Amino acid sequence: MLNLKLIGIDTYRDNVAFLARNCEQYRPEEYQAFKKIEVKCGNTRLLAQLLLVDDESIVGVNQLGLSEQAFRRLGLEEGASVTIAPAEPPRSLDHLRKKIHGHTLDNKQIEEIIGDIASYRYSEMEIAAFLVSSAGFMTTSEMLALTKAMSQAGNRLQWKSPIIVDKHCIGGIPGNRTSMIVVPIVAAHGLPIPKTSSRAITSPAGTADTMEVLARIDLSMHEMKEVVEQCHGCLVWGGHVNLSPADDVLISVERPLSIDTREQMVASIMSKKMSAGSTHLLIDIPVGPSAKIRSHGDAMRLRKLFEYVGSQVGLHVEITVTDGSQPIGNGIGPVLEARDVMAVLRDDPDAPADLREKSLQIAGTLLENDPALRGGSGYKRALQLLTSGEALRTMERIIEAQGPTKTPSCLGELTKDILAPEDGIVTSIDCYRLARITRLAGAPMDKGAGIDLFKKVDDRVVKGEPLYRIHACFKSDYVFSTKYAEEGDGYTIGENL
Missing domain, CATH: 3.40.1030.10 (Nucleoside phosphorylase/phosphoribosyltransferase catalytic domain)
Incomplete structure (x- = not known):
């Protein structure tokens, strides 16, 4: 038995377990060969990636540390007794391999894949393989099965009103x-x-x-x-x-790709x-x-x-x-x-x-x-x-x-006006570029970061007149965003009519 310990590390969506390299009850090197371990306490189980630790101030020889996300999902108190075992690969990986090779999956196969994804049994590599293979070819029946499977994997709200x-x-x-x-x-x-x-x-x-x-x-x-x-x-x-919840996991992988x-x-x-x-x-x-x-x-x-x-x-x-x-x-x-x-x-x-x-x-x-x-x-x-x-x-x-917010957010005080390079009429605005500039300024992590727009499509502008103002909260973000905006402001200005 190992005593559970909360490790204050944010591992995003991943479950991560920490075991002392000189653990007295298990041979960590044997477990390191497995992609994941299963943490057990009675009927409570959790799959997690295993990392070995040499600093006993982080994890003791008779402890198992869990990252913030894994500890919350396991739902046990700190100090609870747990055991570990090598985790078996998800059975639905066989269905994933079929999809990779161009086969159409049935409702049950898709349901099992989504169930394992929602239970955090898939690695990011395996999720990416599912997304890429599905992006290459997905029938309408598979799309419908995917929709139903994802909706059934988590909580479902019910309301008294017949119209929501x-x-x-x-x-x-x-x-x-x-x-x-x-x-x-x-x-x-x-x-x-x-x-x-x-x-x-x-x-x-x-x-x-x-x-x-x-x-x-x-x-x-x-x-x-x-x-x-x-x-x-x-x-x-x-x-x-x-x-x-499976959708949130899929999104976290598909957006970077x-x-x-x-x-x-x-x-x-x-x-x-x-x-x-x-x-x-x-x-x-x-x-x-x-x-x-x-x-x-x-x-x-x-x-x-x-x-x-x-x-x-x-x-x-x-x-x-x-x-x-x-x-x-x-x-x-x-x-x-x-x-x-x-x-x-x-x-x-x-x-x-x-x-x-x-x-x-x-x-x-x-x-x-x-x-x-x-x-x-x-x-x-x-x-x-x-x-x-x-x-x-x-x-x-x-x-x-x-509940009103307890910490009011203020607009970023580091500002820079992006000026019109010539006289004319705004003919188009690149939504993607302005979104990128705003992200570089620190949004949405910094609530006060952003762009204040002064000109929209069809507005007349004079050279040197502000098109928009960038707001940032930190100097590094300010530098990144303003430099990117100077390379291309996202506005197209046509000649005066």
Whole structure:
């Protein structure tokens, strides 16, 4: 028996175990040959990668250390007695090998692969092999099986109301924080909209990152349900309520590899919405030259996939194709995006018109799912709820119910204005480049890092006039972001007409 010890090391998603090289009960060199070990205590088991330690101040000769993630997942108290054994390779690896060789997998095989991924039985190399082989060829039946398997692997929320509305944007457009405006509008009307959102992985901010500027987002399932009962809506981090956890694991590997096929995107989004208990879902597909989807033809193909899965799993899906040619709103980065959101909810005359209008359109479409609302009057009702202040009051109730943030975030004080190189008209803005500049400035880790936009497409500019202002919180981030912006500001300026 070994005594369990918490090692204060963040190993991201991986389970890591630490064993003293001079351990008295096991021969560590024998275990080091195995890719993983199994930690056991009664019926409680955990797979983990093993690292050997020479410093007894870290792990004693009769101890087994676990990283923060592994310790939390095992769920035992520090000092508990555990044993270790070589871990058997996941049986579903046989299915993965078939997929690598071009075979089509059946529902059961995909379910077993996803079950092992959700249980952290796959290494990153094995996950990457599954993603790459699936990206090369995936049938619609496999896509549907993948969606169902991911939705069944974690928690599933259930609600009393027969209608649960939700919305999701496929991403790729900086500043597109419509969810934080749509949720309070729809909730103010009385339609339940329990919004679970993600943190950013490669973008400057996810909805969860921006909402965290205003309120606590790491709610439990019980707390989340209480907020929805009180306010008809919430804006929380989906990762904390363990909805479709296999999807979170897959995303952590596919994003660095830039794997984002239509089939995997649809399975990812739809599995999360099924797990969240949604009945009516609106999908926003922005189309633009630097967006994820760059043509209306591709948007229509993606739409068909969403509609097909929705019809097979009993989820009513509506698709809206929107302008993705430039950032939405005036700010990119959590603090600046939260500023824009609250300006719209306050019905401030200086609030970003594009963010306001897009949010109203989406909210209006969702409100049309209310049988008591006359057809075609959704937009008018959304506008009424916004201009009357009811949406703002609902947002304030949601913030209070979730818990206002205890440490206010301030805008980064290290700033640099990026100036127009010539006179003319802004003809295009590269969303990807501006997102990259914002990430280099420190967002979303630093909530106050970001870009404040002064000019949008069709605006007239004069040489030397600021196009946007970079905000950073740390000198190194400031240097990285400003240098990258100087190499290419992301703006195209045409001649005066």
